[in-house]
């Protein structure tokens with residue numbers, strides 16, 4: 001018979017738990033791409049697709065205090081790099097703005113709202129890249145599980161963890177997916193309002209109220 005882990009206060013990461021992890025993300029060459037660092041641990045609702053699938057699988061079954069190296073191939077991370085996500089637009093589309101290579105912006109595409117990066121400017125033609133900047137990359141996470149707790153019913157209903165401090169508590173409700181209701185409506189547009197448009201932490205697949213917590217109850 002299995003030991004009842006809750007009695008030992010060593011709840012394991014499983015569906016319907018809220019997990020906080022510290023992480024450092026490196027590429028194949030060992031360059032640090034992102035780290036929880038000063039932002040503090042990243043909290044997410046396990047099993048709710050808050051984070052990329054490969055990382056979620058890697059954390060499954062761990063307990064607070066555990067450390068692990070998690071290798072995430074592109075197909076379980078940000079996807080393979082797709083040439084289909086490149087598109088050419090005329091320079092005139094930018095109006096008075098001067099586009100520069102590397103510039104990023106949100107735009108509505110036939111795949112929904114995406115971050116587009118200006119990849120190339122060739123005369124009057126601008127190449128936009130809709131791939132995630134980490135598409136095609138194998139991700140090396142060094143993680144440490146900080147805490148694991150059972151999710152509250154409202155968290156399960158909203159599909160993200162709640163923290164004190166309200167929606168504006170520190171940033172990053174992301175954009176898009178969370179707008180179907182709940183605390184992170186983007187109705188008021190991307191500037192100001194409750195939800196910062198800062199990019200969510202790298203490991204977070206989509207917005208949600210991840211790092212900022214939200215005021216909805």
Ligand SMILES: [Zn+2]
Nearest residue numbers: 158183214216
């Ligand atoms: Zn919420």
